[in-house]
Every structure is written in structure tokens, then in C-alpha cells.
Amino acid sequence: MSRVEMVPKEYGYVVLMVALSGILNLWMGYQVVKARIKYNVRLPRLYALESENKDAKLFNCIQRGHQNTLEWMPLFLAFMAMGGIKHPNVSAAFGLIYVVARLFYFTGYSTGHPQKRLTVGVYNYMALVGLLLCTISCGIDLLLA
Helix, strand or coil: CCHHHHCCCCHHHHHHHHHHHHHHHHHHHHHHHHHHHHCCCCCCCCCCCCCCCCCHHHHHHHHHHHHHHHHHHHHHHHHHHHHHHHCHHHHHHHHHHHHHHHHHHHHHHCCCCHHHHHCCCCHHHHHHHHHHHHHHHHHHHHHHC
């Protein structure tokens, strides 16, 4: 039996959600690059200093929106991969909620008003909890099998 046959066919949805999250991450990174050019924030600086740049807050919000997504990415990917083994459809649905909510999180944050990141973006945390429950269920199932 090949490794691909060891997971349910529906695991393909999980794989596609992982790919979609990667596309979102690449797009966010591109937005940061554009903001670096627009607001003249040169590498290796991670953030702009308000004392040196009148647009520091706006750039920093864009950078922070992407950085925060990167901070949560390992947990999201691990939960997707593991929870999706037993619950591929549910995990993929939570993955889609996560990606869409992260898009809203980033675009809200990028306005320069950090509180706007949570209008729809807050649902990414609900999706992570759902994925965590799928992962726990998969682990229990493996132990009891």
C-alpha cells in the first residue's frame, strides 16, 4: 500500500487548505515588501521607528499582521495535518475558516487601526480550537485502535 492510500481520499481537501494558507502567506509577504518600499523601511529593520518615520504605525501594522500569521502558522499546519487524518472534511472546513479569517485579520490590521483586525479575523481562533479538537480526537482514536 502506498503512503497516499493510507489516508482517506478526502485528505486532499486538507492538503488544498494547507496550500491555500501558503498562498495567503506569500501574498501577505508581498504586501510587506510593497509597504517597505512605499514607507521606506529598509531591511534588516523589522519595524519602523516612529521617531524616524511618520508612517511607522501604518507600516508596523502591516508587518505585524504578517508576523502574527507566521507565529501561528506552525500550530495551524500541525493541527491540519494531524486532525485531518481522522476528520479530513471537518479539518478542511476549519482550515478554510482559518484562512479567510486570517485574510480579514491582515487586511483589518493593515488599515493602521489594530482593533480592526478582530472584526472577522477573530474567527481564526475558533478555527484553531476546532482543529485542536480534531487533532485530539485523532490521537485518542489512534491510541484506542
